[in-house]
Amino acid sequence: MTGDGPRERILAAAVRCAARNGVQRFSLEDVANEADxxxxxxxxxxxxxxxxxVQEAATWEVARFWAKVAEGVEAEATLEDRLTVGIVTGAELIRQSPIMANLGEDEVAELATALRPSEPLVHEVIRSYLRNLLAREDRAGRLRPGTDVAEASDYLTRMVLSVLSAPVGRDLTDEAAVRELVRTQFVGGIVTG
Amino acid sequence: MTGDGPRERILAAAVRCAARNGVQRFSLEDVANEADxxxxxxxxxxxxxxxxxVQEAATWEVARFWAKVAEGVEAEATLEDRLTVGIVTGAELIRQSPIMANLGEDEVAELATALRPSEPLVHEVIRSYLRNLLAREDRAGRLRPGTDVAEASDYLTRMVLSVLSAPVGRDLTDEAAVRELVRTQFVGGIVTG
Amino acid sequence: MTGDGPRERILAAAVRCAARNGVQRFSLEDVANEADxxxxxxxxxxxxxxxxxVQEAATWEVARFWAKVAEGVEAEATLEDRLTVGIVTGAELIRQSPIMANLGEDEVAELATALRPSEPLVHEVIRSYLRNLLAREDRAGRLRPGTDVAEASDYLTRMVLSVLSAPVGRDLTDEAAVRELVRTQFVGGIVTG
Amino acid sequence: MTGDGPRERILAAAVRCAARNGVQRFSLEDVANEADxxxxxxxxxxxxxxxxxVQEAATWEVARFWAKVAEGVEAEATLEDRLTVGIVTGAELIRQSPIMANLGEDEVAELATALRPSEPLVHEVIRSYLRNLLAREDRAGRLRPGTDVAEASDYLTRMVLSVLSAPVGRDLTDEAAVRELVRTQFVGGIVTG
DNA sequence: CACTAAACGAGACGGTACGTCCCGTCTTGAA
DNA sequence: TTCAAGACGGGACGTACCGTCTCGTTTAGTG
Structure with missing residues (x-):
């Protein structure tokens, strides 16, 4: 884990330090020590x-986050399954993240800030991913007639990111509830069946 | 403008300093000078x-932002109009915001971070506002039968916030395009007509 | 004790605060509170x-110190007795002084500094006092012939002040030792005996 | 003079600042600037x-003071000469000291305070120095029989320090007067001749 | 295998900002 | 009018980092 070259060591150390002290609080001294x-x-x-x-560590950590989500979703067959499992997995990752643990509302916000610059990129990546999925569903004839794949992928991307970043009242660890949400709100107007 | 008591003077000064130097860059010395x-x-x-x-200034500025949006929307009659004008107005405010001007991607992110803690609150406020609008539409018989007002307001809130915070490819200053977006993507499945 | 008018109350409060926190450390806030x-x-x-x-409190406290020494010496008959008892009494007062208690070497020095301006005055007062004593001894025929009363009083003053302010190796609470010191070193060449 | 390493530079700068503004008045900013x-x-x-x-600068300056006195006294032959020249030299140094110049009575006192902690040490050094001189005089047979060298050195130390720190009425720049004082009051009972 | 060059550890330094404390002045309000 | 209460500007203090720099030292690559 620490043998990945200096850059990776530093990024990982920065994430650990941010998890401990908050994003604005850790010192480069700490990071250097942590990275040996x-x-x-x-x-x-x-x-x-x-x-x-901060910039690179944030995008690096975001990439790792989505990589894990993608990995968790790999085995799922249908769009509905992938969305459901993806949201639940993502929520779980966020919940378990050492950065989220024992951190006040403020600290979470600080981290979120650093994550922002990568948001358009993330948006693009997720949308592209979902567009592929939708195209496949389309080829399989499972999309409602008249569905615009581009619009639909944009829409799904927004809903997924919105729900993950602000669950508001919803319990995203409850897979059944999430599935219900996905079915009625996300893919209801898109997928047949 | 500067006669509103020391707290307001400081908050306004902080916003101005943040607009000039970025959120993480301004010093309290600057703010104090600016606030006299x-x-x-x-x-x-x-x-x-x-x-x-930073915390208070951010929420204070957010409140001012939404107050202006609400004011700009007041005169509009239908849900579609309010959403359209609200998005255009908000996008314009963001674009004109001195904070957004001549600021790198990083700076925007820094500011966004401070905005995050107030996001759940904002979510709640917007949703409650939209719920009232939807209820009114419902009483007027303009909602599709079977529409769940609570779900619909949550959905609209997510789409509005998502589009404003990440326009991705869309030009939110183009009212016609926004109206098209609102009609097809936002209220398409909700409102009759 | 606290009903002596504002000035005395403040001076006494200042002395108490200096005793607690050191001369350079106490704040006027403390003194004001202490003086009600x-x-x-x-x-x-x-x-x-x-x-x-600081200036007035120091001289005020010095005056109190020497007043107590004078009072303790009043009953003594001979010059030797007065010097001996005066030194022992003074040393005891210094030792018991709340200012000296639980204070580091530094703190003692700080206080001594404030005492300095009054030193010439003290010197003058002590010398005048001793000159009177010596004149009395002279009239009683107990001085060595050829003794210059002015020079002798200056000399005694210097020795007394020096010993009190810097006992160096001597234990000034040991009356017998002090008496021996006074007899051999202070009045040896002056008084017949 | 300023190439003696950071510590010496700082100490010298502190002494210069104290000379200008008084001991309690100079700021560390000033000292840092002065020391570059x-x-x-x-x-x-x-x-x-x-x-x-303050502590170190005071003791450092005291050491320099006595080093100069010792240097000025080096060439003198007899005890009387050394005491006389030492007192005159010391008085001159004090008079010329930039610290003493254009300083109120208060400022002098403040500086004296910082000097206090080193006083026992100074006492010891001077006494030891004088003890050696007296021992030499003793070996040369110039001391009165029955003279206790230890007591005599303590006595001389007290008189020298007292006279230097509080000349009271005496003009210590008048070498003849100082010599008379030394002869009659200091070494009169000790040295033969 | 010797030698050079790049990377590294260690640490000092200037500078900036922070949060704290206190002083001396001033205003306001109550006795 | 006198005093208590308290806000304010100003300034210094001690602390913590940051970013830069300079040293030796270690390591790696080359002749």
């Missing part, structure tokens, strides 16, 4: 200093 | 220091 | 502010 | 902060 290298070496890897680190 | 009072007085008003200031 | 009056009133009594307070 | 380094570096050299600085 000197502050000088850190600046050689990240000439942009702290800003660059 | 001493740093000591600032700490008397905000014992929580910088964190408290 | 407001900081505003303090500034009416001591327009010179903190400096004036 | 940053406040941060100052705190790296003196983790004890201002207290440690």
């Amino acid at each position: 290298l000197s502050r000088a070496t850190f600046y050689r890897q990240f000439p942009g200093g702290r800003d660059q680190l | 009072l001493s740093r000591a007085t600032f700490y008397r008003q905000f014992p929580g220091g910088r964190d408290q200031l | 009056l407001s900081r505003a009133t303090f500034y009416r009594q001591f327009p010179g502010g903190r400096d004036q307070l | 380094l940053s406040r941060a570096t100052f705190y790296r050299q003196f983790p004890g902060g201002r207290d440690q600085l």
